[in-house]
Amino acid sequence: MDVFVQQLINGLTLGSIYGLIAIGYTMVFGIIGMVNFAHGDVFMLSCFIALIAFLILTTWLGISSVALAFLVVLVVAMLLTALWGWAIERVAYRPLRGSFRLAPLISAIGVSIFLSNFVQVVQGARNKPTPPLLSGGITLFERDGYAVFLSYKQCLIMAVTAVLLTGFWYLVQKTPFGRAQRACEQDRKMAALLGIDVDRTISLTFVLGAALAAVAGVLYLMYYGVVSFSDGFVPGVKAFTAAVLGGIGSLPGAVLGGLIIGLIETFWSAYFSIEYKDVAAFSILAITLIFMPSGILGRPEVEKV
Amino acid sequence: MSVAGINVLVEETRALQAGEKPPQAGTKAPLLAVRGVSTYYGSVAALKGVDLDVAEGEIVTLIGANGAGKSTLMMTIFGAPQARSGSITYDGADITRRPTHEIARLGLAQSPEGRRVFPRMTVHENLQMGASLHGGRHFAEDLDKVCVLFPRVKERLHQRAGTMSGGEQQMLAIARALMSRPRLLLLDEPSLGLAPLVVKGIFDAIRRLNREDGMTIFLVEQNAYHALKLAHRGYVLVNGRVTMSGSGRQLLDDPAVKAAYLEGGHAAPAGA
Numbered sequence: 062m063d064v065f066v067q068q069l070i071n072g073l074t075l076g077s078i079y080g081l082i083a084i085g086y087t088m089v090f091g092i093i094g095m096v097n098f099a100h101g102d103v104f105m106l107s108c109f110i111a112l113i114a115f116l117i118l119t120t121w122l123g124i125s126s127v128a129l130a131f132l133v134v135l136v137v138a139m140l141l142t143a144l145w146g147w148a149i150e151r152v153a154y155r156p157l158r159g160s161f162r163l164a165p166l167i168s169a170i171g172v173s174i175f176l177s178n179f180v181q182v183v184q185g186a187r188n189k190p191t192p193p194l195l196s197g198g199i200t201l202f203e204r205d206g207y208a209v210f211l212s213y214k215q216c217l218i219m220a221v222t223a224v225l226l227t228g229f230w231y232l233v234q235k236t237p238f239g240r241a242q243r244a245c246e247q248d249r250k251m252a253a254l255l256g257i258d259v260d261r262t263i264s265l266t267f268v269l270g271a272a273l274a275a276v277a278g279v280l281y282l283m284y285y286g287v288v289s290f291s292d293g294f295v296p297g298v299k300a301f302t303a304a305v306l307g308g309i310g311s312l313p314g315a316v317l318g319g320l321i322i323g324l325i326e327t328f329w330s331a332y333f334s335i336e337y338k339d340v341a342a343f344s345i346l347a348i349t350l351i352f353m354p355s356g357i358l359g360r361p362e363v364e365k366v
Numbered sequence: 367m368s369v370a371g372i373n374v375l376v377e378e379t380r381a382l383q384a385g386e387k388p389p390q391a392g393t394k395a396p397l398l399a400v401r402g403v404s405t406y407y408g409s410v411a412a413l414k415g416v417d418l419d420v421a422e423g424e425i426v427t428l429i430g431a432n433g434a435g436k437s438t439l440m441m442t443i444f445g446a447p448q449a450r451s452g453s454i455t456y457d458g459a460d461i462t463r464r465p466t467h468e469i470a471r472l473g474l475a476q477s478p479e480g481r482r483v484f485p486r487m488t489v490h491e492n493l494q495m496g497a498s499l500h501g502g503r504h505f506a507e508d509l510d511k512v513c514v515l516f517p518r519v520k521e522r523l524h525q526r527a528g529t530m531s532g533g534e535q536q537m538l539a540i541a542r543a544l545m546s547r548p549r550l551l552l553l554d555e556p557s558l559g560l561a562p563l564v565v566k567g568i569f570d571a572i573r574r575l576n577r578e579d580g581m582t583i584f585l586v587e588q589n590a591y592h593a594l595k596l597a598h599r600g601y602v603l604v605n606g607r608v609t610m611s612g613s614g615r616q617l618l619d620d621p622a623v624k625a626a627y628l629e630g631g632h633a634a635p636a637g638a
Binding site: 251 | 466476485499
């Protein structure tokens with residue numbers, strides 16, 4: 062029971078991060094039907110942006126307040142990563158719109174390789190550690206010498222995720238931009254007939270996806286305290302798995318899928334074998350694709366015509 | 367009379383003598399002018415030099431068989447696909463090469479072929495999408511208006527559009543187009559696949575929009591009999607070319623039109 066609760070906490074924390082990344086995959090897929098393979102590397106890039114911002118803040122500007130530093134880093138990382146997301150779409154995907162379906166996919170793989178190599182060249186190949194930002198936590202209960210521990214970091218990760226997802230949900234469901242976004246997702250041509258600038262909406266989708274990946278990046282960096290240029294791939298593919306599991310194109314599905322993948326991974330590590338945790342996560346991808354291709358909350362197409 | 371006035375008079379007389387049609391009262395140029403428009407899908411020509419005018423306040427209909435290029439013309443007016451040659455002017459401005467969403471912002475609205483309501487949005491959200499050009503400024507007022515015009519839409523406001531019947535979706539598509547307060551409304555086959563009673567309701571609504579609100583309407587129809595009865599003027603499109611034009615009455619009485627589009631008459635309108 063104690064181990065179970067502890068793993069539940071760990072799993073939800075990890076799942077929050079996956080969920081944030083997965084939204085970027087699912088939104089882009091929803092609107093232009095493309096898997097943005099570079100999204101994992103955008104996430105990795107945001108970790109580096111966060112790291113650099115954090116170091117500048119603490120060593121050069123001498124900011125000592127943890128809360129302030131965290132907020133500034135979060136905002137800076139979101140803004141700069143969003144800018145990257147916008148630029149990538151503009152340079153690598155938009156010119157290929159209307160081309161054959163595989164073209165932007167291949168372009169995305171190119172961007173992915175470019176980003177990880179770019180970061181490797183300018184930042185070096187070694188792991189970059191970050192000074193611990195927030196330590197300590199609450200011992201929930203203790204039995205037979207096993208303490209179930211909820212760290213402040215984990216609290217912060219879940220709280221930030223919850224707040225941002227709520228805001229994001231509001232944006233998509235209740236604002237004119239969100240409506241335009243959903244309209245483009247359902248029928249781009251019709252949206253244009255109603256005066257919606259489709260290209261701009263797609264750009265903004267990339268910007269939003271990248272900003273949420275940046276939130277994940279900041280939280281990831283804070284949680285693990287270390288990042289390397291190759292850290293985009295595995296979390297990226299796991300978040301993609303989460304998006305597929307939840308039903309690609311579905312926003313709540315992406316979050317749900319992220320949480321499930323996070324939980325599966327931590328429970329598998331705890332009860333079976335930590336070496337095989339990635340195998341467990343990716344088996345889920347294969348199983349979902351075979352037996353439930355539209356995912357948990359994906360929509361089987363049953364519209365009346 | 368001033369010198370300028372006399373000059374205008376001289377110009378008009380000259381134009382009349384040259385056999386040009388006198389301009390309609392109150393309007394200088396047609397609201398929509400299509401000139402020599404050709405549109406291609408790849409290397410296949412769907413429109414081959416189409417000329418057509420829609421004047422302010424008119425209902426103009428374009429009739430033709432399946433595959434004649436009617437819907438292609440509707441979409442070409444909106445720049446999707448763009449015309450390969452020829453020009454399209456709206457309210458004096460050349461819109462041939464403008465992007466679709468900018469054309470929509472000029473005051474044209476379309477209820478397109480296949481209705482294309484947003485299936486996973488509620489009816490209310492679909493209407494909000496229609497009004498997005500105005501940022502919701504006249505939304506409540508316009509919503510009341512379209513609900514009067516289409517009471518069924520009102521009943522279904524909070525239902526997902528994809529779950530409605532074809533006729534209801536058609537009404538929604540027209541209502542959505544109206545929400546942008548268009549000066550020129552393009553309707554592509556509003557009667558397609560609908561029960562006769564529903565068709566009648568939709569055509570009545572079109573007539574009211576034109577008579578009461580003075581809206582200019584360009585109507586594409588396979589249901590030639592109803593369309594020609596409703597319209598002030600009509601064009602016949604055959605294989606991407608306009609082969610005939612005239613007043614609705616003239617076309618209705620034309621033997622060639624009768625043979626090709628009205629045979630069987632109103633008892634069994636084409637497409638039924």
